[in-house]
Amino acid sequence: MTILVDKKKKLFTLQTKNTTYQMKVGKFDHLYHIYYGKRIDHQDLSYLMYNGPSHYVPYPHEAKNRVGSLTLLSQEYPTVGTGDLGSVALDLENYDGTRVVDLKYKNIEVINGKYSLEKLPTFYANNGEAQTLKITLVDDLTGIEVELFYGVFGNNDVITRAARMSNLGKKPIKIHKMQSMSLDLIFGQYDLVHFHGRWGAERNYERLPLSHNVTSFGSNYGVSSSKENPGFLLVGKNTNETDGYCYGFNLVYSGNFRATAEQGALGQSRVTLGLGDDQFSWKLEPGELFESPEAVMSFSGYGMTNLSHNFHDVIRNNLCRSKYEKARRPVLVNNWEATEFDFTGKKLLQIAKAAKGIGADLFVMDDGWFGNRYDDNRALGDWFVNEKKLGCSLNELVKKINAMGLDFGMWFEPEMISEDSELYRHHPDWALNFPQRKALLDRNQLVLDLSREEVRDYLFERISAVLDSANVSYIKWDMNRPITDWYSKNLTKGRQGELQHRYILGLYELFGRVTRKYPDVLIEGCSAGGARFDLGMLSYEPQIWTSDNTDPINRLGIQYGTSFFYPVSAMGSHISDSPNQQNGRVTPFSTRAAVAMCGTFGYELDITKFSDEQKEQAKKYTKLYKKVQDMTCNGDYYRLASPFDRSNDLVAWQVVSKDKSESFLTVVVTNVVANASFVYVQLRGLEASDNYEVNGEIYSGAALMNAGLKLGRFKGDYPSQQIYIKEV
Structure with missing residues (x-):
């Protein structure tokens, strides 16, 4: 019972x-x-x-x-x-x-x-x-x-x-x-572990002693935010990855939230979690x-x-009822970092052809395909295909890409509206904005009032029209600004405090309509990267773009923090260019691939410019990811060495299949020193009494987990190593 x-x-x-x-x-x-x-x-x-x-x-x-x-x-x-x-x-x-x-x-x-x-x-x-x-x-x-x-x-x-x-x-x-x-x-004496951040540096691990002061954290961004994540821990003073008692809490919600943690006068402790209460009233x-x-x-x-x-x-x-929650996710190629807004249908077809050549399954057309969208200052809300830019209809483009053996996906940002758009010119009252004041801008865009039924109906109609016009199998649903102008012309005086929650209810209603009508479409969430990485979004979409920062060394911390509550199968992670677009760091292809494989794998760069060597590398890593994908997405994930541990010069993680018959180890060295010692890693999650093959050698599970595995002495900038382990 x-x-x-x-x-x-x-x-x-x-x-x-x-x-x-x-x-x-x-x-x-x-x-x-x-x-x-x-x-x-x-x-x-x-x-x-x-x-x-x-x-x-x-x-x-x-x-x-x-x-x-x-x-x-x-x-x-x-x-x-x-x-x-x-x-x-x-x-x-x-x-x-x-x-x-x-x-x-x-x-x-x-x-x-x-x-x-x-x-x-x-x-x-x-x-x-x-x-x-x-x-x-x-x-x-x-x-x-x-x-x-x-x-x-x-x-x-x-x-x-x-x-x-x-x-x-x-x-x-x-x-x-x-x-x-x-x-x-x-x-009991506890530490509070929470995950703070900012754009490009989401979900940083921080551990603080729980004190008699009230620790209050949350989001007032209108989304769960990159500032804080709703997931947090209360852990014993000596608790670590393998030992000690700990409590975890999270919220199935995508808007403003508030959590508190405090120690009482007599040593008792209290945590609360729920709706954000800065402006909320109902x-x-x-x-x-x-x-x-x-x-x-x-x-x-x-x-x-x-x-x-x-x-x-x-x-x-x-949690998520999408068929893709259990199905294999497609390896995708996204054109954004390759072209940004400067593309034609011809250029997209060139990228798609190259994508097929490296073993990808899905081509994704990002921002810039609709209305008068030639930069990020205009056209949001005008969800009509720009056939002049593509040089053909959407259906014709998709058929050509499908003929290559690739599925087709596309980017949307339904919740946003540009002042320079046909939609705004016809319905300025649909945008959230305080009366008699100029709106606050972010990325030169405003937010549509999703608490209004007519707004949701318009978005559903336009999304449906696009999806019905072509064989689209994937949507990247983006949301690129916080919500600040909390005023709806649809709410009476004294009820504006309800808007924050009514917006999220409207968003969920819209998501529900889209996912019910298009159950075969894979939706990937995005909000300026990982600013809305939460259980509410994962109820409708099985994966979320983890961060706009694709630098693999920065991603080590982002993906590490994300892993405390969210499975690898939820993390969108891609190989991008080097030097990296966000921070200019130069990293080897192998390390970019190793980090991207800790997630739903893909490519975010102009693969038409690959050298022959890079093409072969991409084929190799695409094939390797497909080999370990089921284990990576459905197995058990182990954090072996933390990027937030200043005493470490490496980060390591391991996935193990549920039946413990295979495992996959990844090590990334973040600081190579002269005359270094060998790298030793103690594995976890194996069957102690079974034998496993590692690089042609046989070891017992007990040996690998207790004595550990000897790797090598790493050289160069940000080297990495991946090892496939199989029960024999």
Whole structure:
């Protein structure tokens, strides 16, 4: 049984294969969190709860013995106005202006299968692999009811959470903050691991001690952003990749979010995660309901690698419904870095012919194919094929490329609009902009108001018209600016705080329509590179362009940080030119290929200019990637040496097939020194008692994992080595 309910004790326990999560209703009907950690069978753990006096903290009026302050007790869903002085999960304003909601236990329900949300993407279950626990809490005075949902994936050690609020009272209320989850840990010393960044340097690993100050981080970019990622960890002081306890949290959402982490006065710890609350508010009329995005969490008692595997598996198996989630991804060639806007149909055909010559499967036509789009200052929104530029219709171009044996893909940026566009001239009111003010610009473009149905209808119509006109099998869906001008002409005064969330709901509605109509089209997400790399996007598209920075040495850190929550199969990664377009670094072709193979492999340069030697190299690496692709995208990923470890001169990672019959090791040396020692790497994830062939030699799995593998002494600029390992 995954969910255990003791109605007499009002004790609720969620059991997964290796973890236990326990809650209990207290004396005054508040819902308390008791324990989350390694699995413990058949035990009431409420003896762990604080039962001392409440010194200089408020406690419930009923607590005549001065015991029971919600500031000191570990809660499941803390709320405003109840005496909890930490970061609360729910903050709302009642009709009379009071900021208080006191939720008490009402009932509980165990449901076979996985819950879903009405307008937001969620994880889903296959063949009864999950159960749902629904706990209903209510404030009898105001008629506010909150349902807490817990989706339990027992074999994955994963629990999802969401909250649904209903206004059953007679007056409207205003929500100021509604988090998807809160977790209180009664004791323990922890570090916070989060992933910060900027354009071209996304998801940098940073580990900080959890302190008594509130650490608050998130995004106010209108997207999940490159500044912070919604995924973060709480880890024990001595936890590393292979040992120690750690908690992971993430959010199925693509807009503004907020996370907090803090240590309480008596050593307890709390984390919260949910919607961003900088400008957010939502008016909830009587009879209406509001749903929070889904959060997902996991616990590992065996280090951070095991935690990553929990997330990787559930993302690959239970999030995206695209057929490409399980299918082999095409090796693609994108023309952007080769031509930018300066291309013709003839030039694209030359690149496509060269792509076929190196074994690619897919040719992608990037920005510049529509309207009057000859630079990035115009035409966004005018999604009409520029046949004059192509020299033919889209259908004719695609047929020629298909005849070469290649599939065809193309770039869109549907959410954006240029002031210099036919669409803006006809519908300036469709752009987000504050009244009587000049709009803020980024890349000389504005953002369409996706909260408006007519805007979504127009975009769906134009995307459909293009896709229906030719055999298009791939879309790169881009989004190249943050959202700042939060004002919709479609919302009344006092409801502009709803726009941030309504935009994302509109985006998901549009994505849903496109993916349902075109289930055979592979969609790759992009937002100025990796600024919207999140579980919400991965619900609709199985892969995301990891960063606009294609320099392989910079990518080591970007892809390392991304790997903590997201599988290799989600990371778009390509070979680009050298010197690199972003930073000018010169790197060997072999290293660019090695790093690009840690993702959905492709090429982002003018391959028509390849020398004969480069053509042969490209054929070699395309063939090698196809050999290891299934293992890379569906196997277990191991971080062996970190790019953020200053004591290392190398970065190493390894993928292992699920049946442990094969493995693939990659090592990149970032600082070559004179008179260097040999490089030694201890492998992981193999079967200790089995034998494996490495470069013609036979080793036991135990030897490779414990004694390690001796490589060589590297020379040159940024050398690398890849080793295929096969069970014998």
